[in-house]
Amino acid sequence: MTITAEQRRARILHVVRELGTVRVMDLAERIDTAPVTVRRDVAALAESGLLRRSHGAVSMPLGTAAPVAATGRDRVIGMLVPTVGSYFDEVIAGARTAAAAAGARLVLGIASYESSDDRAQVDQLLDAGLDGLLLTPNWHPGGDIADSTWIRDLPVPAVLVERIAAPGSTAAGLPTVGSDHHYGVLLALRHLVTLGHESVLLAAREDSWTAHQVRAGYADATGRLGLEPRPVIEIHRPGLDTDAVAERIAAEAADGVRAVLVHNDHEAIQLTPALRARGLRAPEDLALISYDDVFAALAAQPLTAVSPPKRAVGTAAVELMLRRLTDGPGLPVHHVRLLPRLKVRTSCGGDPRQQ
Template sequence: MNIKMSDVAKAAGVSLATVGRVLHNNGYVSEDKRREIERIIKEMGYIPNRIAQGLKSSRSNIIGHLTLFNTNMQFKEISSAISAAAANSGYHVLTLTSHMGLGEEEQQINDLIGHRVDGVILTSYHSISKDLIGRLIENHIPVVMIERTYDMPMVDRIVVNDRASSLGAVRHMLEKGHRRIAFIGSKLGHQVEEDRYAGYLDALNEAGIVPHEDWVQVMPEYSIEAGRMAIDQLLRAGQPPTAIFMTSDIYACGVLQVLYERGLRVPDDLSLIGYDNTLSALLSPPITSVGLPFKEIGDHALQLLLQRMNDQAALSSTIGIDPFLMDRHTVREWKGD
């Protein structure tokens, strides 16, 4: 079967301990034996059994990552960034995808505990309760939450300053002269969505504009179809908006499709800003979008995890992330009301 340390030891005519010392580069081993053992290891293709190592050390070298199926693209990007960061630190990532509301999350938390992962990173609008996260903590598994966070002892957080960046994006429209600025977002209740909506209101407020209720389209889901319905409503309004701020690029897809069908052009007929910066570059035209620094988020998440592995009892820390405005010039100058 698989070659083990004892096979190497036997082949080299030494004890397990000596092979161990060669493998870990510690203790005393005579130069010639070291070389011989190294040769044999390579020749036999010996690879340490991480399962046995894990049992001994109670560390699996695996990080668990819980995310949501079919979610906003931005979380897929964050997932990639986490994997990359983990690989750089010698960890591997076990990604579990939840389909929300099926009660599978409890199972998944148990699976992660069962596998004795060295830490867990949570993204997306998962429906994991504080209770379930508490279970991880009880088992001494560090937890980092991204975007959707709980205020719990021993749990570290990465929060994105969605409100400020939304404010910035809408301010950008105001600066170009727009006054009738619409909003397309997803069902409120998600912290992220509330923040983006709040930022939108902040900007209008700042400019002394009272948002017309027709301008605010809150959709039940992230989808192209939702985007299509939203723009359809907006175009129907008595005073249609001259610019639209959307909380996800996916809405922009639907919006652009409807505009394309009706022969309306961006930004000539309508100015647009999306959010995520995940799809915006693909579209016709590529649209201005609020971008999240995915790599930075992944790096910070891992860093928080490693930090807590070293000091389980430390106070919770929170890292704030600032999105940026990726300007692709889909907000035109607007003269008028």
């Protein structure tokens, strides 16, 4: 019988917990799976923080508490996201793997960015008999929703995912797990400074929470690094403003600014040929960094990218939820921010083999 990747990874975690440390080859034999498949699964589990790899062997992370499976057995965890098919696919994947490893069931709801039916989707999820809810609400980008009382008054524990409630709002006291996008932007700009750039452009969308976090991070990072701030190049119509954005970047390049951070991968990939048509090749004429790292490595010219820990966010959100369900109201409210990484590829002069 064919098993899913989540079931296979749950078996891997069970064996590692039982043995403490095990060689990958022995692990593959124990679960009767091809070593190449096990190596991929181990890499994904290590990326999510569920396993530790060292010299061909795997073990539980240092400081791991009692087996998670005992805390999540038969729990039902709902998860509301604004989209699938890109950024949140990896968040969901991390959550699914962690839930499966804990013996819990994950139930998914989707309330698109264009809609305002968060509450209706949550009500439908609650009908599934949830024990807890992972929630990514459609808050207005850059701010809190006008009324989040219903979130505070949910009948089950809730953890915000990739959202930060405004201080003093009705949702400010909820636990949250997300990426530190301010830090991610700082990583990108700091790298460009090491390449000798004294000014960096930001071309950014305006239609998502992450976009506004990136914008705020740019304002903060330019100040910290002593860079000359430039007006944000607006991407009002994702996928349709490519030529206008390329013209703006070309004009700034003619004025001496030869570095740009683009949110997100979709826009950065479309921009590359438009910039080349205007005589700007990366990295010879322009250092280009994308933000999100969902598709950046797949571009014809692999793009340097800020990579938020999307899968690890999903994992950490499930683990925090299980702790809340186990420890109850006595558990302090956690606001967990996970740090992105910068993956240097050829658009900033990196090794073309680094993906």
